[in-house]
Amino acid sequence: MTGTAHSADAGPDPVGGEDRPWFDFYGPSVPRTIGPLAERSLGQLVSDSASHHGDAIAFSNLGGTLSFREVDELATRFAAYLQHDLGLHRGDRIVIQMPNVLQYPVAFFGALRAGLIVVNANPLYTTREMAGVFKDAEPRAIVVLANFAHKVEEVLPSTSIEHVIVTQVGDLLPQPKRTLVNLVAAKVKKMVPAYSLPDAIGFRTALAKGKAERFTDPDIGPEDVALLQYTGGTTGGAKAAVLTHGNLLSNQEQFMAQIRATLGEEKQSTIIAALPLYHVFALTVNCLGFYRFGCHTVLITNPRDIKGFVKELDKSRPDGIMLVSTLAGALLDEPSFSQIDTSSMRLTVAGGMAVRTSVAERWKDTVGTDIIEGYGLTEASPVVSVNPTHIPPRVGTIGVPLPSTDVCIMDDDQNQVPVGTAGELAVRGPQVMRGYWNNEEETRRVLTSDGWLLTGDIAVIDEDGFFQIVDRKKEIIVASGFNVYPGEIEDAAMMHPLVAEAGAIPIPDERAGEVPKLFVVRRDESLTEEALKSFLKQRLTGYKRPRVVEFIDEMPKNNVGKVLRRVLREREAAAQ
Known part of the structure; x- marks a missing residue:
């Protein structure tokens, strides 16, 4: 280098x-430079934050709140439960599978405080994706929102998971709102598919059991693993x-x-x-x-x-x-x-x-x-x-x-x-x-x-x-020996007032090897392929212009809104 x-x-x-x-x-x-770290572990960060910010609101969701002090107390209870009732040890993996609800930071901080390694699982994972992650990480426990527990039931027999903790969306809300929110989610909006996990324990029960136990500090340091974060790499x-x-x-x-x-x-x-x-x-x-x-x-x-x-x-x-x-x-x-x-x-x-x-x-x-x-x-x-x-x-x-x-x-x-x-x-x-x-x-x-x-x-x-x-790097389009970057094409297309979303991929071409194809979600049906190509002609040099424009109803995106060009490529391959 x-x-x-x-x-x-x-x-x-x-x-x-x-x-x-x-x-x-x-x-x-x-x-x-950032200098020496103030804390040795993320668990210490939680306790220090409670000392500094006390009763100020740390998190709010669906009308409920948790102060910094409450987050610290609940995380400690959960850590004690994991250690003493479940017998989990430093370095064991625990899956957390839930969206943004108050239980997430409590479960996350509690697991880290107990010395466990957190495995984040997207709640929208298919059972096949869940099975792949669980097989690789070999977790001993999972905390899952009830809305997705039916998928855990399906994959559980083929995993290393010994303990399932199920939480409902309103579990950390005050009464009577807690009961009302959970009832509406399960019975009115039908957001909780039926599942059978007879050995599972409720999140609130886990917190109550942990309150009766004494937390044991595992002395976690900066070199200890905190997270297995799955990615496409x-x-x-x-x-x-x-x-x-x-x-x-x-x-x-x-x-x-x-x-x-x-x-x-x-x-x-x-x-x-x-x-x-x-x-x-x-x-x-x-x-x-x-x-x-x-x-x-x-x-x-x-x-x-x-x-x-x-x-x-x-x-x-x-x-x-x-x-x-x-x-x-x-x-x-x-x-x-x-x-x-x-x-x-x-x-x-x-x-x-x-x-x-x-x-x-x-x-x-x-x-x-x-x-x-x-x-x-x-x-x-x-x-x-x-x-x-x-x-x-x-x-x-x-x-x-x-x-x-x-x-x-x-x-x-x-x-x-x-x-x-x-x-x-x-x-x-x-x-x-x-x-x-x-x-x-x-x-x-x-x-x-x-x-x-x-x-x-x-x-x-x-x-x-x-x-x-x-x-x-892997998504470069090579047209007649020139590198074409999909993002540049998409940016140019997004400048058109009738383009809502755009995604560019390579398609084979007998003469150029590859040429760009553009998928577009329109804001208005009046936008035509010819009009968009004419618009792009003023903004992109010849080899960068999409040879084909296809209008679609919805752009495939991941959980944070990034366009999934891989899915567009698969769609194109299936159409050939």
């Missing part, structure tokens, strides 16, 4: 020939990133360094957690970073209910929100969103996918604040870089690296490329995972001997040190 990496620790950087530290974009209130195929307490503690500290300066501490800030906590972005930022900072986090259980989401925004008057570009677009398309008062909103951070320029501009016009775009991946706990919050964001970029983070752009031989040249983004820092669970071959493929994580994302760096993601 040659050249000098661009680093938050590197001091003066020669990029652009200017003898000045590019990290000064963050301003004097953000350090270049940098080269495809589901695998689990092994994230330690130190990885997650470091990343929330890195990310929050500038957020503290933006929000200030004169009052408690209210933050919307619209992305699921089982996704590592919301987990690190909302459940850890904003929690430690003392914010009130509003958990949104179903962000797809846009009208209900807007009502919650109107009610809570948040200071900030974490989302993805597609969710921001959905809010902007909801007429009632423009009618609510968003003057309190000082911070909007987007991750998970590139922010569309059209969405960023509409958000600024409607809300009055900029969308701050960042970048991360599961293997980096996840945040790597972000646009500084005290200056106008450079739309289309992922900002500059976080404190204590090295980032560089490499060619296929892992040599650093010149400024302005596209190459693979590589990351090094305290947030980078230990490796993949039980997968040494894939670990060696993405972690170099000198500690660089090869992300699989193609990026360029400008002369100021700002990075821009061009696309995924």
Whole structure:
């Protein structure tokens, strides 16, 4: 590897020939390095936060609240139950499978406090996906929302799971609301399919049993594993990133360094957690970073209910929100969103996918604040870089690296490329995972001997040190020998006022080898393929223009709203 990496620790950087530290974009209130961690474990973070913030509201959901002190007490009870009643030991795996409800942080923090390793499972997993994750992680226990317990029943016989803890959506709400919410979910809305798990125990029963036990501190440190976070990885195929307490503690500290300066501490800030906590972005930022900072986090259980989401925004008057570009677009398309008062909103951070320029501009016009775009991946706990919050964001970029983070752009031989040249983004820092669970071959493929994580994302760096993601390495379209990045085509299409969503994939072509095909969800049926192609002709050079445009009713996306080009490719293959 040659050249000098661009680093938050590197001091003066020669990029652009200017003898000045590019990290000064963050301003004097953000350090270049994060320094020693204040806590040794995430369990200690919870107890320290309870000491600092006490009876202030930590989380709210469906009209119920938990203070910092209550979260600490309930997490300790749950930890004691896991240790003494279930006999779980340090390093055992426990699955948590639920959306954003008050039980999530209690179960998550309690499991970590007991020294267990948490395995997050998407509630929308199919039984096949669940079986694959459970076989790989070999968990001894699972905490599952009753709505999804029927799937646990189906896969349970083929797993290592010994203990099932079932919770209902309203379990931590006060009475009589608890009974009413659970009754409506199960009997009125029919949201809980029938299941039979005779040996399962209720979450509230577990907390009651834990209250009678004495918690035993397992003395967890920063090198202990906290999380197996399943991901498609940098080269495809589901695998689990092994994230330690130190990885997650470091990343929330890195990310929050500038957020503290933006929000200030004169009052408690209210933050919307619209992305699921089982996704590592919301987990690190909302459940850890904003929690430690003392914010009130509003958990949104179903962000797809846009009208209900807007009502919650109107009610809570948040200071900030974490989302993805597609969710921001959905809010902007909801007429009632423009009618609510968003003057309190000082911070909007987007991750998970590139922010569309059209969405960023509409958000600024409607809300009055900029969308701050960042970048991360599961293997980096996840945040790597972000646009500084005290200056106008450079739309289309992922900002500059976080404190204590090295980032560089490499060619296929892992040599650093010149400024302005596209190459693979590589990351090094305290947030980078230990490796993949039980997968040494894939670990060696993405972690170099000198500690660089090869992300699989193609990026360029400008002369100021700002990075821009061009696309995924494996999703490049090679047309007549030229690299075409699907994201560029999608961005151009999204600029058309009648395009709601766009996804580009390669299709075979006898002459060019590959050419782009564009799938589009229209805002209005009047948009034709010819009109869109004519629009793109003004914005894309010849080999980048989609040869075919297909209109579809719904764009396939993952749980955080990222377009699943893999599904589009499968759809195309099936049609041939």
